[in-house]
Amino acid sequence: MNEMKTAKTVSDTKPRSSITSLYDSYVVPTYKRSLTLVKGQGSYVWDDDGKQYLDFGGGIACNCLGHSHPAIKRALQKQSSELIHTSNLYYTELQAQLAQSIVKLTGPGKVFFCNSGAESNEALYKLSRKFGAKEGRYEIITATGSFHGRTLGGISATGQEKVKKDFGPLVPGFVHAPFNNLSAFEKAMTDKTAAVLVEGIQGEGGINLATPEFILGLRKITKERNILFLWDGVQCGHFRTGFWQSYEALLNETAEAEDFLPDGVAMAKSLGGGFPMGATWIAQPHADLLQPGTHGTTFGGTPLACAVALAVLDEIFKNDLPNNIHQRGQQTRDLLSTLIEGGKIKAVRGLGGIIGFQPVETNLDVVARLSAKGLLTVPAGENIIRLLPPLNVTEQEVNQALTIIKETL
Ligand SMILES: *Cc1c(COP(=O)(O)O)cnc(C)c1O
Numbered sequence: 001m002n003e004m005k006t007a008k009t010v011s012d013t014k015p016r017s018s019i020t021s022l023y024d025s026y027v028v029p030t031y032k033r034s035l036t037l038v039k040g041q042g043s044y045v046w047d048d049d050g051k052q053y054l055d056f057g058g059g060i061a062c063n064c065l066g067h068s069h070p071a072i073k074r075a076l077q078k079q080s081s082e083l084i085h086t087s088n089l090y091y092t093e094l095q096a097q098l099a100q101s102i103v104k105l106t107g108p109g110k111v112f113f114c115n116s117g118a119e120s121n122e123a124l125y126k127l128s129r130k131f132g133a134k135e136g137r138y139e140i141i142t143a144t145g146s147f148h149g150r151t152l153g154g155i156s157a158t159g160q161e162k163v164k165k166d167f168g169p170l171v172p173g174f175v176h177a178p179f180n181n182l183s184a185f186e187k188a189m190t191d192k193t194a195a196v197l198v199e200g201i202q203g204e205g206g207i208n209l210a211t212p213e214f215i216l217g218l219r220k221i222t223k224e225r226n227i228l229f230l231w232d233g234v235q236c237g238h239f240r241t242g243f244w245q246s247y248e249a250l251l252n253e254t255a256e257a258e259d260f261l262p263d264g265v266a267m268a269k270s271l272g273g274g275f276p277m278g279a280t281w282i283a284q285p286h287a288d289l290l291q292p293g294t295h296g297t298t299f300g301g302t303p304l305a306c307a308v309a310l311a312v313l314d315e316i317f318k319n320d321l322p323n324n325i326h327q328r329g330q331q332t333r334d335l336l337s338t339l340i341e342g343g344k345i346k347a348v349r350g351l352g353g354i355i356g357f358q359p360v361e362t363n364l365d366v367v368a369r370l371s372a373k374g375l376l377t378v379p380a381g382e383n384i385i386r387l388l389p390p391l392n393v394t395e396q397e398v399n400q401a402l403t404i405i406k407e408t409l
Contacts, residue, residue, distance in 0.1 A: 019048070034371060040067025043390055043397050045376070056401050057376040058388040061203065061235045061354065064270035064312065064321075066390035071315040072273050072308055079307035087298055094306035101313055102281055105244045107261045110287035112280040113301025117234035117268035118149025120278035123295060124197060124230045124264045125153050125171075127282060130289045131228055132194030138172075139192045140230075143179035145381060147204035148197070148232055157197060160205070160381075179208060182217040189221070195228035195263075200246030203235035206381040207349050207356025212254050215247060219260060228286070231262040234278075235354065238270035239316055239391055242326030242352040249351050270391075273312040277305040321391040325352040328398050332387060335402040344409040353391055356384040359409060366408065375404040 019036050023029075036048040043066050045055045055067070065072060079094070086092055099111040112123050125140060132138050140157065142148065148157040155163045156171035159179075164170060173192075177184040185196060196218055202208040222229040233245050241249035245265060251257040263286060268278035278300070282289070299305075316322065329352035336348040336357050347358040359366045363379045370377050370385075378386040389397070 034368070042066040042068075043393055051374070053371065053374050053376050054397060054401055054404070055376045056387045056389045056393075057378045058353075058390055059274055060269065060378055061240060061388040062269045062272075063274045064238060064240070064353075064391045065273045065315055066392060067274075069273065069315070071311045072275070075307045075311035076275070076304065079304050083303045085299065085302045085304065088296060088300060092301075092303045092306070094303045094310060095301040098279075098301070098306040098309050101310065102267070102279060106265060106281045108284040109282050110284075112282065112290065112295070113306075114268075114278040114280065114297045115276055115299050115305075116149070116278050117232075117266065118151045118154040119297065119300075120234060120266035120268050120280045121148045121157065121197070121232060122151060122153050123280040123282075123290070124195070124232075124266055125157065126295055127264060127280075127286060127289055128195035128228055128230070130294065131286060132192075137192050137194040139175055139190065140173060140195045140197055141175045141177055141185055141188045141193060142197045143199070143202070144176050145179050145202050145205035145208060146176075146197075146199055146232070147202065148199075149234075179205075180211050180214045182214050182221075185218060186221055189225060189227065193225070193227050195230050196222055197230040197232060199232045199234075199236060200250055201236035201241070201351070201354055202381075203354065203386070204380055206384040207354060207386060209349060209351070210246075210250055212251050215250060216254065216256055216260070219262075222263075228263040230264040230266070232266045234266050234268045237265070237267050239322045239325065240270060240352055240354045240388075242322050242329065244322075246351070271312070272305055272308050275305055275308040277301070277309060279309075316391060319392065322352075325389075325391040325393070328389065328393050328395065329353060329355060331395065331398050332389075332402065335398070336405070339406065339409060344406075350387075353387075353389050353393070355387045356380060357387075358382070358384055361409075369408050370404060373404045373408050375401055375408075 037045050038048050039046045045053050102111045142157050142159050144159040146159040148154045153171050156174045159176040175188050177188040200210050236246035243249040263283045265281040339345045345357050345359050350356050363383045363385050367379050380386045
């Protein structure tokens with residue numbers, strides 16, 4: 001007879017200090033973690049000592065409405081009592097509605113739903129392979145310093161050696177060229193090139209903004225050579241720049257702004273406001289390339305995820321959050337710029353709610369000291385500290401964050 005061991009539940013609360021030792025024993029240590037967080041509300045989170053933090057990490061650009069937003073709670077509660085998951089063998093109204101919303105925001109095309117940023121890029125890689133298959137084209141050019149996710153496809157696409165180390169052989173066909181270097185990208189194009197994939201603002205790479213010349217040049221060359229121009233909007237998209245996609249922000253002052261469209265856009269992070277989901281928008285001419293049996297996902301676009309994403313979009317528009325984050329971004333950059341004058345930081349860059357600054361000291365040290373003073377931030381490449389506040393962050397919260405930064409430096 002099998003004797004069932006008494007099932008321990010999570011609610012058998014352990015002394016708090018033992019949480020980290022449980023991690024040490026049972027969680028694969030892919031992350032260096034710091035605090036133990038127990039609660040979030042708006043732009044704030046609390047740790048297990050009851051200490052409050054202003055959260056300018058935003059779950060790495062996911063919590064676009066902050067924590068415990070009533071619209072997200074309502075959507076989760078309502079939809080979870082109706083239909084959570086069906087698989088993609090069936091139609092659901094909410095997936096159709098969300099696809100329509102994304103197409104209206106982006107441009108003529110169709111949407112594939114998935115669960116993460118790496119997966120939304122993966123759909124772009126497979127689209128590229130399908131697109132080039134008849135002519136034997138399969139190469140995808142990405143930028144140095146880029147980040148496209150942690151799957152084998154993702155690290156192959158990512159233009160950073162450190163993510164690839166010891167994971168070879170990588171997925172073949174990815175070629176890297178220096179970011180913002182149009183002629184290098186052009187030189188990298190061969191008769192095997194199927195696509196080019198870039199982030200509008202490199203997030204993990206250190207908040208590096210693509211220049212209008214680079215974007216417009218790539219659009220022109222890829223069109224001429226029948227190469228797909230693909231956009232990784234996972235971190236910089238979803239109104240983080242004050243615009244739906246970052247190309248709209250980056251090209252804002254150019255004559256071509258109105259007509260610019262990539263051939264595919266990867267989305268995730270803020271799409272579900274913290275609820276995991278991803279989506280890949282594919283431009284009309286290529287939107288039917290991936291046919292039944294060629295690609296798929298069990299969970300992608302569940303009614304629950306789509307209900308949340310629709311509620312997030314609704315909340316963003318109802319409260320004119322693109323305008324809010326545009327203004328808060330300006331305020332943040334202005335305040336940080338005064339610290340450049342004081343010699344405390346070397347550089348500030350970014351747009352809206354995706355801002356990076358380079359401290360004189362080591363970024364990891366500063367991130368830890370900011371946290372001790374009650375401000376959560378995220379480090380990024382090239383000694384950068386990232387600020388990724390919610391789109392509904394207030395003027396007062398930005399002032400509070402900048403006061404903490406000033407006191408810390
Ligand atoms: C975070 C990120 C990804 C990967 O997203 P996951 O959801 O972690 O798979 C891909 N591209 C960019 C630009 C990102 O910032």
